Amino acid sequence: MxxxxxxxxASGPNSWKPVLVLEELKLPxxxxxxxxxxxxxxxxxxxxxxxxxxxxxxxNTGVTVFESxxxxxxxxxxxxxxxxxxxxxxxEKYETQSWLHFQMSGQGPYFGQRAWFLHFQPGxxxxxxxxxxxxxxxxxxxxxxxxxxxxxxKKGGRQYLVGDKCTYADLAWVPWDWAxxxxxxxxxxxxxxxxxxxxxxxxxxxxxxxxxxxxxxxKTKELKAAETANSQH
Ligand SMILES: N[C@@H](CCC(=O)N[C@@H](CS)C(=O)NCC(=O)O)C(=O)O
Numbered sequence: 001m002x003x004x005x006x007x008x009x010a011s012g013p014n015s016w017k018p019v020l021v022l023e024e025l026k027l028p029x030x031x032x033x034x035x036x037x038x039x040x041x042x043x044x045x046x047x048x049x050x051x052x053x054x055x056x057x058x059x060n061t062g063v064t065v066f067e068s069x070x071x072x073x074x075x076x077x078x079x080x081x082x083x084x085x086x087x088x089x090x091x092e093k094y095e096t097q098s099w100l101h102f103q104m105s106g107q108g109p110y111f112g113q114r115a116w117f118l119h120f121q122p123g124x125x126x127x128x129x130x131x132x133x134x135x136x137x138x139x140x141x142x143x144x145x146x147x148x149x150x151x152x153x154k155k156g157g158r159q160y161l162v163g164d165k166c167t168y169a170d171l172a173w174v175p176w177d178w179a180x181x182x183x184x185x186x187x188x189x190x191x192x193x194x195x196x197x198x199x200x201x202x203x204x205x206x207x208x209x210x211x212x213x214x215x216x217x218x219k220t221k222e223l224k225a226a227e228t229a230n231s232q233h
Pocket of ligand 1: 009011012013014015039051052053054066067068069108
């Protein structure tokens, strides 16, 4: 099998979502770091018209894919032949897709905007925006926590979002979840939205810890730290 090329950036969470699948499935891949200044240049928008990372080219099929969720789905469809990270039967197949799409629409943008307004928005801090996205982050965590608690339907709670195994949908949430306590709810934030993850969302916290212990997740986290240290921005 030829090496899959993943265009990425060390510091954002999105590039690390497909890396988790590549690591879990033990596929040969190479990270092709793209510096921020190159993202909107034609040499890169030819690969990803949206000028963001990640994107992927696979010399084995000649396929190019952009958007982290789409890359995960591609890798699963093409290479998870033993169904390690997905289901083929109903309803689990579509439940898994639902959780991935919720991650793409509910976690990525809200967590991302919280980070933007807290850390990167130039000029004065816009507190209502920071607060709005902080509350949305908490709302999304509440949805996960409630589902993982299992409710009356599944006493003792769920180990994973769908069925009884870790799927690509669980993994999709991990890189943004790494940022919650380090970057999204920092002690000197200029708003009044605070968060104690373990106390407020205990089922979510246990699930995240469970995922964080997987060897592929540990390896990806180490790789992210090493790439961040070497990154040229
Ligand atoms: N929905 C996209 C979001 C991609 C995205 O926003 N990536 C960030 C890095 S984590 C990026 O490229 N930022 C550069 C920019 O906004 O110009 C995905 O999930 O792939």
